[in-house]
Amino acid sequence: MDRDLFVLIQINLDCDPQAQPKTATPKTQLDRWTMPRARPTFGAAVPLHCQTKPVACAERTPIMNTTLIIAFIVLATILVGAFIGVTLRDRLPKHHLTDETKNLVNVSTAVVATVSALVLGLLISNANTSFTRLGGQVTALSAEILRLDQMLRRYGADAEPARKTLLQYAEHKADDLFPDNPADVRLSNPATYELLQRLEDMLLALKPANPRDQWWLAQAMTLAAKIGETRWLIAQQIGQGTPKAFVALLVFWLALLFASFGLFAPPNLTSAITLTLCALAVAGAVGMILELEQGFGGLVRISPEPMRQAVSTLETEPSNQNAP
Numbered sequence: 001m002d003r004d005l006f007v008l009i010q011i012n013l014d015c016d017p018q019a020q021p022k023t024a025t026p027k028t029q030l031d032r033w034t035m036p037r038a039r040p041t042f043g044a045a046v047p048l049h050c051q052t053k054p055v056a057c058a059e060r061t062p063i064m065n066t067t068l069i070i071a072f073i074v075l076a077t078i079l080v081g082a083f084i085g086v087t088l089r090d091r092l093p094k095h096h097l098t099d100e101t102k103n104l105v106n107v108s109t110a111v112v113a114t115v116s117a118l119v120l121g122l123l124i125s126n127a128n129t130s131f132t133r134l135g136g137q138v139t140a141l142s143a144e145i146l147r148l149d150q151m152l153r154r155y156g157a158d159a160e161p162a163r164k165t166l167l168q169y170a171e172h173k174a175d176d177l178f179p180d181n182p183a184d185v186r187l188s189n190p191a192t193y194e195l196l197q198r199l200e201d202m203l204l205a206l207k208p209a210n211p212r213d214q215w216w217l218a219q220a221m222t223l224a225a226k227i228g229e230t231r232w233l234i235a236q237q238i239g240q241g242t243p244k245a246f247v248a249l250l251v252f253w254l255a256l257l258f259a260s261f262g263l264f265a266p267p268n269l270t271s272a273i274t275l276t277l278c279a280l281a282v283a284g285a286v287g288m289i290l291e292l293e294q295g296f297g298g299l300v301r302i303s304p305e306p307m308r309q310a311v312s313t314l315e316t317e318p319s320n321q322n323a324p
Contacts, residue, residue, distance in 0.1 A: 067298055071287030074251050078279040081255030085262025102264055109260040116253045120285055123242055123250075127292035134237060134295045135302045138177065141230045142310035145170050148223040149314050155206070155216045162202040162220075167314045169195040173231075174311050177296060178304035185296045187235040196231070200224050241293030247286065254282055 089097065149166055152159040172192040179185060186192075203221050208214035258279060265271040291300040 067287050067290040067294065070247075070290060071283050074254075074286045075279055075283035077251050077255050078258050078282060079276065081257075081259040082262040082265075082275045082279065085259035086265065086267070088259075089263050089265075089267075097264070105260050105263065109257055112253050112257050116250065116257060119250055119253075120282075123289050124285060124292075127241070127289045130237070130241070131292040131295060131300070131302070134234065137230055137234050137237075138302050139306045141173070141227065141234070142170075142306035144223050144227050144230065145310050146313055148220055148227065149317060151216050151220045151223065153317065155213055155220065158206055159220075162199055162206075163314075163317075165195060165199045165202060167311075169199060170307070170311045170314055174304070174307040177234075177302075177307060182296075182298065182301070187296070193228075193231070196224070196228055200228075237295075242289065247289075251286070 145166065149163060152163045152166065169192065172189065172195060176186040176189045176192055200221070203217065203224060206217055208217050258275065261275060265275065288300070291298045294300075295302055
């Protein structure tokens with residue numbers, strides 16, 4: 001009977017919330033506010049716009065090329081300068097817009113226009129030279145890879161592992177310089193450079209059996225060193241373009257020049273269209289300078305055909321396992 005009475009009292013305590021001990025509520029609140037909360041694991045809380053396309057959220061491609069953004073900024077700055085000139089024309093007193101004042105402004109801005117034209121032409125020429133030189137280095141790299149493969153094939157079957165490593169290096173280098181996504185250009189990929197170092201170690205491990213093999217090995221090692229040198233030249237040349245402060249100074253000159261155009265331009269649609277088209281042409285020239293200096297990953301890119309042809313040639317070359 002005592003046991004049945006104990007069970008009945010326990011059931012009443014479980015069912016009646018007022019019969020619970022008063023210390024339970026503070027303990028519950030203490031556990032609620034002081035116990036550490038479990039942190040969500042990676043990927044547990046995904047934004048709504050990423051739930052259907054997680055790949056797009058993990059790797060976001062740039063909405064617009066950086067050079068295009070800079071070109072639009074240059075265009076807006078020049079147009080603002082022209083607008084300031086038009087605004088000043090409407091607000092200045094008439095005696096400030098006489099023919100003598102117009103002649104003075106024209107002579108003064110002629111100096112700025114001459115300097116701006118010379119600087120813009122020199123920058124375009126310099127950027128084109130840099131772009132052409134960079135393309136020549138890529139072509140030279142592909143030619144050196146092909147020549148090295150030919151020498152290793154002439155060396156014999158002992159060089160077959162080195163040829164396979166060279167093929168892997170050429171494939172990785174082509175993918176680094178010319179990926180499907182221009183934003184994924186990698187000029188200094190450590191994994192690719194490690195393949196080249198592995199190739200050099202394989203060449204050093206070869207034991208030439210006669211003077212003929214010794215000559216081929218020496219030439220192969222020289223070419224491998226040239227490939228490494230060309231790789232560093234390509235990597236270090238990027239980012240050595242025109243200083244941004246100098247580009248900003250050139251844009252200031254152009255904005256000042258267009259402000260003088262707007263100051264004495266007749267208030268009609270033809271003048272507005274002409275100034276806009278001229279500003280667009282100048283901004284396009286500045287954007288082209290930046291594109292040519294970039295070389296890889298922009299709208300104007302180095303041709304990938306030399307490297308792709310080199311990879312294709314290495315893949316189709318016969319093996320030298322049966323070479324003497």
